[in-house]
Amino acid sequence: MVVVATHIVQHPLAQHLLTELRNRETEPSRFRQLAWTLSTLLILEATSGVSLSSRLIETPLEPYEGQVLEHGLAIVPILRAGLSMLEPGLQLLPDVAVGYIGLERSHETAIASSYYCKLPNLSGRFTVLVDPMLATGGSAAQAATLLKFHGAEKLVMACVIAAPEGIGAFEKAHPDVPVFTAAVDRELNGQKYILPGLGDYGDRLYGTL
Numbered sequence: 001m002v003v004v005a006t007h008i009v010q011h012p013l014a015q016h017l018l019t020e021l022r023n024r025e026t027e028p029s030r031f032r033q034l035a036w037t038l039s040t041l042l043i044l045e046a047t048s049g050v051s052l053s054s055r056l057i058e059t060p061l062e063p064y065e066g067q068v069l070e071h072g073l074a075i076v077p078i079l080r081a082g083l084s085m086l087e088p089g090l091q092l093l094p095d096v097a098v099g100y101i102g103l104e105r106s107h108e109t110a111i112a113s114s115y116y117c118k119l120p121n122l123s124g125r126f127t128v129l130v131d132p133m134l135a136t137g138g139s140a141a142q143a144a145t146l147l148k149f150h151g152a153e154k155l156v157m158a159c160v161i162a163a164p165e166g167i168g169a170f171e172k173a174h175p176d177v178p179v180f181t182a183a184v185d186r187e188l189n190g191q192k193y194i195l196p197g198l199g200d201y202g203d204r205l206y207g208t209l
Protein backbone atom coordinates (compact mmCIF):
# COMPACT_ATOMS: atom_id res chain seq x y z
CA MET A 1 0.00 0.00 0.00
CA VAL A 2 1.17 3.56 -0.75
CA VAL A 3 2.33 5.47 2.34
CA VAL A 4 0.90 8.99 2.33
CA ALA A 5 3.10 11.80 3.54
CA THR A 6 3.21 13.74 6.79
CA HIS A 7 2.34 17.38 6.18
CA ILE A 8 3.95 20.08 8.29
CA VAL A 9 1.84 23.23 8.34
CA GLN A 10 4.06 25.96 6.92
CA HIS A 11 2.13 29.10 7.87
CA PRO A 12 4.42 31.35 9.98
CA LEU A 13 1.54 31.98 12.40
CA ALA A 14 1.50 28.27 13.25
CA GLN A 15 5.14 28.38 14.34
CA HIS A 16 4.57 31.59 16.32
CA LEU A 17 1.60 30.08 18.20
CA LEU A 18 3.43 26.82 18.80
CA THR A 19 6.43 28.58 20.35
CA GLU A 20 4.13 30.34 22.81
CA LEU A 21 2.38 27.03 23.56
CA ARG A 22 5.72 25.36 24.27
CA ASN A 23 6.78 28.10 26.70
CA ARG A 24 6.50 26.79 30.26
CA GLU A 25 5.42 30.29 31.40
CA THR A 26 2.19 30.11 29.34
CA GLU A 27 -0.78 29.81 31.71
CA PRO A 28 -3.80 27.54 31.00
CA SER A 29 -6.15 30.36 29.90
CA ARG A 30 -3.62 31.65 27.34
CA PHE A 31 -2.74 28.07 26.42
CA ARG A 32 -6.39 27.42 25.54
CA GLN A 33 -6.57 30.53 23.31
CA LEU A 34 -3.39 29.59 21.48
CA ALA A 35 -4.55 26.00 21.11
CA TRP A 36 -7.81 27.21 19.57
CA THR A 37 -6.16 29.36 16.89
CA LEU A 38 -3.49 26.81 16.06
CA SER A 39 -6.11 24.05 15.82
CA THR A 40 -8.04 26.19 13.32
CA LEU A 41 -4.96 26.40 11.11
CA LEU A 42 -4.30 22.68 11.42
CA ILE A 43 -7.87 21.66 10.62
CA LEU A 44 -7.96 24.02 7.64
CA GLU A 45 -4.85 22.35 6.26
CA ALA A 46 -6.06 18.84 7.12
CA THR A 47 -9.27 19.38 5.16
CA SER A 48 -7.59 20.86 2.09
CA GLY A 49 -8.16 17.55 0.27
CA VAL A 50 -11.98 17.54 0.50
CA SER A 51 -13.61 17.21 -2.87
CA LEU A 52 -16.02 19.68 -4.41
CA SER A 53 -19.04 19.31 -6.64
CA SER A 54 -20.75 21.97 -8.71
CA ARG A 55 -24.02 23.59 -7.68
CA LEU A 56 -26.13 26.00 -9.66
CA ILE A 57 -27.38 28.94 -7.59
CA GLU A 58 -28.82 32.37 -8.34
CA THR A 59 -26.91 35.45 -7.29
CA PRO A 60 -29.13 38.56 -6.99
CA LEU A 61 -28.11 39.32 -10.59
CA GLU A 62 -27.80 36.07 -12.54
CA PRO A 63 -27.38 32.28 -12.34
CA TYR A 64 -24.00 31.10 -11.12
CA GLU A 65 -22.43 27.64 -11.19
CA GLY A 66 -20.52 27.48 -7.92
CA GLN A 67 -18.75 24.75 -6.00
CA VAL A 68 -19.71 23.21 -2.68
CA LEU A 69 -18.26 20.44 -0.55
CA GLU A 70 -19.21 17.13 -2.10
CA HIS A 71 -19.38 15.14 1.12
CA GLY A 72 -20.24 15.76 4.74
CA LEU A 73 -17.44 15.97 7.26
CA ALA A 74 -16.84 14.44 10.66
CA ILE A 75 -14.50 15.42 13.45
CA VAL A 76 -13.45 13.00 16.18
CA PRO A 77 -11.36 14.19 19.14
CA ILE A 78 -9.44 11.76 21.32
CA LEU A 79 -10.34 12.69 24.91
CA ARG A 80 -9.29 14.54 26.75
CA ALA A 81 -6.70 16.84 25.10
CA GLY A 82 -8.32 16.41 21.68
CA LEU A 83 -11.38 18.29 22.97
CA SER A 84 -9.36 21.50 22.55
CA MET A 85 -9.47 20.91 18.78
CA LEU A 86 -13.20 20.13 18.58
CA GLU A 87 -14.76 23.60 18.96
CA PRO A 88 -12.42 25.22 16.41
CA GLY A 89 -13.39 22.41 14.02
CA LEU A 90 -17.10 22.95 14.64
CA GLN A 91 -16.72 26.68 13.98
CA LEU A 92 -14.90 26.02 10.75
CA LEU A 93 -16.60 23.07 9.11
CA PRO A 94 -20.14 22.95 7.68
CA ASP A 95 -22.33 19.82 8.06
CA VAL A 96 -20.02 18.16 10.53
CA ALA A 97 -20.83 15.04 12.54
CA VAL A 98 -19.00 14.50 15.83
CA GLY A 99 -17.65 11.38 17.47
CA TYR A 100 -15.70 10.92 20.69
CA ILE A 101 -12.99 8.44 21.58
CA GLY A 102 -11.70 8.27 25.16
CA LEU A 103 -8.16 6.91 25.49
CA GLU A 104 -5.72 7.31 28.34
CA ARG A 105 -2.05 6.37 28.37
CA SER A 106 -0.74 4.47 31.35
CA HIS A 107 1.96 6.48 33.16
CA GLU A 108 3.98 3.27 33.54
CA THR A 109 3.76 1.68 30.09
CA ALA A 110 2.58 4.59 27.88
CA ILE A 111 0.07 2.17 26.37
CA ALA A 112 -3.34 3.75 25.83
CA SER A 113 -6.49 2.04 27.03
CA SER A 114 -9.98 2.86 25.90
CA TYR A 115 -12.63 4.18 28.33
CA TYR A 116 -15.21 5.68 25.94
CA CYS A 117 -16.31 5.49 22.32
CA LYS A 118 -19.32 7.12 20.69
CA LEU A 119 -19.13 7.40 16.92
CA PRO A 120 -21.57 8.28 14.16
CA ASN A 121 -21.66 6.25 10.94
CA LEU A 122 -18.68 7.69 9.10
CA SER A 123 -19.19 6.12 5.68
CA GLY A 124 -19.25 8.79 2.99
CA ARG A 125 -17.86 11.45 5.33
CA PHE A 126 -14.42 13.05 5.22
CA THR A 127 -13.25 12.36 8.77
CA VAL A 128 -10.72 14.37 10.76
CA LEU A 129 -9.20 12.64 13.79
CA VAL A 130 -7.82 15.24 16.20
CA ASP A 131 -5.41 14.84 19.09
CA PRO A 132 -2.70 17.41 19.80
CA MET A 133 0.11 14.97 20.69
CA LEU A 134 1.31 12.05 18.56
CA ALA A 135 3.95 10.55 20.85
CA THR A 136 4.31 6.76 20.50
CA GLY A 137 1.41 6.88 18.03
CA GLY A 138 -0.45 4.22 20.01
CA SER A 139 -3.51 6.35 20.82
CA ALA A 140 -3.93 7.68 17.29
CA ALA A 141 -3.42 4.23 15.73
CA GLN A 142 -6.07 2.68 18.02
CA ALA A 143 -8.46 5.53 17.26
CA ALA A 144 -7.96 5.27 13.49
CA THR A 145 -8.72 1.53 13.67
CA LEU A 146 -12.02 2.31 15.46
CA LEU A 147 -12.89 4.99 12.92
CA LYS A 148 -12.33 2.62 10.00
CA PHE A 149 -14.51 0.05 11.76
CA HIS A 150 -17.25 2.71 11.83
CA GLY A 151 -16.99 3.29 8.10
CA ALA A 152 -14.30 5.97 7.75
CA GLU A 153 -12.60 5.79 4.36
CA LYS A 154 -11.37 9.31 3.75
CA LEU A 155 -9.54 9.81 7.01
CA VAL A 156 -6.91 12.35 8.08
CA MET A 157 -5.19 12.95 11.41
CA ALA A 158 -4.41 16.43 12.75
CA CYS A 159 -2.05 17.01 15.67
CA VAL A 160 -0.03 19.89 17.09
CA ILE A 161 3.28 18.06 17.68
CA ALA A 162 4.40 14.65 16.43
CA ALA A 163 7.42 12.60 17.47
CA PRO A 164 9.32 10.73 14.74
CA GLU A 165 8.59 7.47 16.61
CA GLY A 166 4.85 8.22 16.59
CA ILE A 167 4.82 9.07 12.91
CA GLY A 168 6.65 5.84 12.13
CA ALA A 169 4.25 3.71 14.19
CA PHE A 170 1.16 5.46 12.87
CA GLU A 171 2.30 5.19 9.25
CA LYS A 172 3.00 1.50 9.75
CA ALA A 173 -0.49 0.88 11.16
CA HIS A 174 -2.35 3.27 8.81
CA PRO A 175 -0.26 4.02 5.72
CA ASP A 176 -3.35 5.44 4.01
CA VAL A 177 -4.01 8.16 6.61
CA PRO A 178 -2.05 11.43 6.20
CA VAL A 179 -0.90 13.29 9.31
CA PHE A 180 -1.05 17.10 9.47
CA THR A 181 1.07 18.65 12.19
CA ALA A 182 2.68 21.94 13.17
CA ALA A 183 5.97 20.22 14.10
CA VAL A 184 7.87 16.96 14.07
CA ASP A 185 10.03 17.09 17.19
CA ARG A 186 13.34 15.36 17.98
CA GLU A 187 12.48 12.24 19.99
CA LEU A 188 10.65 10.69 22.94
CA ASN A 189 12.16 10.62 26.42
CA GLY A 190 12.20 7.57 28.71
CA GLN A 191 8.63 8.29 29.85
CA LYS A 192 7.51 8.61 26.20
CA TYR A 193 7.07 12.37 26.38
CA ILE A 194 7.96 14.37 23.29
CA LEU A 195 11.23 16.36 23.33
CA PRO A 196 11.41 19.33 23.18
CA GLY A 197 7.60 19.10 23.15
CA LEU A 198 5.49 21.15 25.50
CA GLY A 199 4.86 18.76 28.38
CA ASP A 200 1.50 17.18 29.04
CA TYR A 201 -0.99 18.92 26.74
CA GLY A 202 -4.09 17.91 28.70
CA ASP A 203 -2.58 19.04 32.00
CA ARG A 204 -1.49 22.40 30.59
CA LEU A 205 -4.87 22.91 28.92
CA TYR A 206 -6.94 22.13 32.00
CA GLY A 207 -4.51 23.15 34.78
CA THR A 208 -4.23 19.63 36.22
CA LEU A 209 -0.47 19.80 36.68
Ligand code: PRP
Nearest residue numbers: 080081104105134135136137138139202
Ligand atom coordinates in the same frame (compact mmCIF):
# COMPACT_ATOMS: atom_id res chain seq x y z
C1 PRP B 1 -2.00 12.23 25.50
C2 PRP B 1 -2.33 12.88 24.16
C3 PRP B 1 -2.59 11.70 23.29
C4 PRP B 1 -1.61 10.67 23.81
C5 PRP B 1 -0.45 10.59 22.88
O1 PRP B 1 -3.16 11.85 26.13
O2 PRP B 1 -3.41 13.77 24.21
O3 PRP B 1 -3.91 11.21 23.36
O4 PRP B 1 -1.20 11.12 25.10
O5 PRP B 1 0.41 9.60 23.26
P1 PRP B 1 0.71 8.31 22.38
O6 PRP B 1 0.94 8.79 20.99
O7 PRP B 1 1.95 7.76 23.03
O8 PRP B 1 -0.44 7.37 22.50
P2 PRP B 1 -3.21 11.21 27.61
O9 PRP B 1 -3.26 9.73 27.50
O10 PRP B 1 -2.11 11.80 28.43
O11 PRP B 1 -4.62 11.66 28.13
P3 PRP B 1 -5.28 13.12 28.35
O12 PRP B 1 -5.58 13.67 26.99
O13 PRP B 1 -6.51 12.76 29.11
O14 PRP B 1 -4.33 13.98 29.13
Ligand code: URA
Nearest residue numbers: 135193194199200201
Ligand atom coordinates in the same frame (compact mmCIF):
# COMPACT_ATOMS: atom_id res chain seq x y z
N1 URA C 1 1.10 13.32 25.71
C1 URA C 1 1.35 14.61 26.01
O1 URA C 1 0.46 15.35 26.42
N2 URA C 1 2.61 15.05 25.85
C2 URA C 1 3.62 14.28 25.40
O2 URA C 1 4.75 14.77 25.27
C3 URA C 1 3.33 12.94 25.10
C4 URA C 1 2.05 12.48 25.25
